[in-house]
Amino acid sequence: MNQPYIQVEHVSKRFGAQQVLDDMNFTVRRGEIVGLLGPNGSGKTTMIRLLNGVILPDRGTIRVGTHNPALDGDPIRRQSGILTEGAGLYHELSGLENLKFFAKLHGVQDKQRLLDLLEQFDLTAHMHKLVGTYSTGMKKRLGLAKALIHRPELLFLDEPTNGLDPEGIQLVMKYIRDLNRAEGTTILLCSHVLHTIEEVCHAYIFMENGRVLEQGTNREIEDKYVTETILRVETGLVPTGEMFAGVPVQRVGSQSLQFTLPNKAAITPLLQAILRESWVHEAVITNRDLEALYFKVRRESHE
Numbered sequence: 001m002n003q004p005y006i007q008v009e010h011v012s013k014r015f016g017a018q019q020v021l022d023d024m025n026f027t028v029r030r031g032e033i034v035g036l037l038g039p040n041g042s043g044k045t046t047m048i049r050l051l052n053g054v055i056l057p058d059r060g061t062i063r064v065g066t067h068n069p070a071l072d073g074d075p076i077r078r079q080s081g082i083l084t085e086g087a088g089l090y091h092e093l094s095g096l097e098n099l100k101f102f103a104k105l106h107g108v109q110d111k112q113r114l115l116d117l118l119e120q121f122d123l124t125a126h127m128h129k130l131v132g133t134y135s136t137g138m139k140k141r142l143g144l145a146k147a148l149i150h151r152p153e154l155l156f157l158d159e160p161t162n163g164l165d166p167e168g169i170q171l172v173m174k175y176i177r178d179l180n181r182a183e184g185t186t187i188l189l190c191s192h193v194l195h196t197i198e199e200v201c202h203a204y205i206f207m208e209n210g211r212v213l214e215q216g217t218n219r220e221i222e223d224k225y226v227t228e229t230i231l232r233v234e235t236g237l238v239p240t241g242e243m244f245a246g247v248p249v250q251r252v253g254s255q256s257l258q259f260t261l262p263n264k265a266a267i268t269p270l271l272q273a274i275l276r277e278s279w280v281h282e283a284v285i286t287n288r289d290l291e292a293l294y295f296k297v298r299r300e301s302h303e
């Protein structure tokens with residue numbers, strides 16, 4: 001557990017004149033689900049391709065398990081599964097035929113495994129249809145099934161919920177969480193849908209312009225960046241000034257107030273003071289979710 005499973009040190013990569021990755025450093029522990037987050041073009045997919053040994057770094061070293069993907073990519077590709085944007089499926093084959101093809105590549109003989117995956121991703125009714133006729137969401141779910149055929153110990157998921165409807169997103173996210181819990185699969189997940197991945201990730205790597213801005217668990221990043229607690233309270237309270245019970249307050253809706261507190265410990269006395277005067281239907285911290293943290297880290301890195 002002490003030694004990280006993935007270690008990226010001083011990795012740079014250039015395509016032509018464009019410096020796509022610039023001195024990247026991060027680690028991933030075995031069994032973690034880590035979100036690799038960053039704006040379009042920040043280099044997330046390139047990083048995944050380097051980790052897989054599909055392309056080589058110009059500088060720096062990468063270790064995945066005991067292997068260096070630049071020198072020794074085959075064992076990494078054997079023990080990992082990857083879902084890319086296009087999913088790499090054959091459109092002129094059926095869903096089942098696609099899985100059979102990739103099962104053969106991985107030396108997987110167990111046909112029941114393929115049927116179980118089709119079932120888990122809600123594709124049983126469509127397994128004999130050509131993948132070319134599948135919807136975007138169905139292709140994405142089949143792409144995930146394909147990535148999982150050989151029970152990989154490491155999964156790279158590039159935008160796993162892109163193109164999925166809310167039900168599909170829930171199904172995929174639940175599968176990812178259950179898989180990680182049941183088999184301890186290490187998962188590196190790129191996504192833009194921050195509120196969705198927040199439910200499954202143990203830690204995050206925030207990227208921008210090919211650099212790591214920050215890395216850590218939600219709690220670690222929160223402790224470092226968030227100095228105050230913004231609490232939105234649905235209440236009938238009508239404060240008479242800009243302070244209530246010693247706390248700065250702002251009206252943000254007809255029955256909604258926003259309080260700026262020094263820390264979480266100040267929430268209970270504030271709510272007690274409000275309840276002495278009025279009702280409270282809801283109280284939500286609005287500046288500690290992943291999206292708020294993400295924007296805060298990015299803002300501070302520009303200052």
Ligand SMILES: Nc1ncnc2c1ncn2[C@@H]1O[C@H](COP(=O)(O)OP(=O)(O)OP(=O)(O)O)[C@@H](O)[C@H]1O
Binds near residue numbers: 016020042043044
């Ligand atoms: N093979 C390549 N040749 C030239 N440029 C490339 C190549 N692959 C990626 N790039 C460039 O590198 C930059 C980073 O691309 P990458 O796909 O890694 O970003 P990303 O963070 O995954 O973006 P997105 O969120 O849009 O998927 C982009 O400007 C892209 O055009």
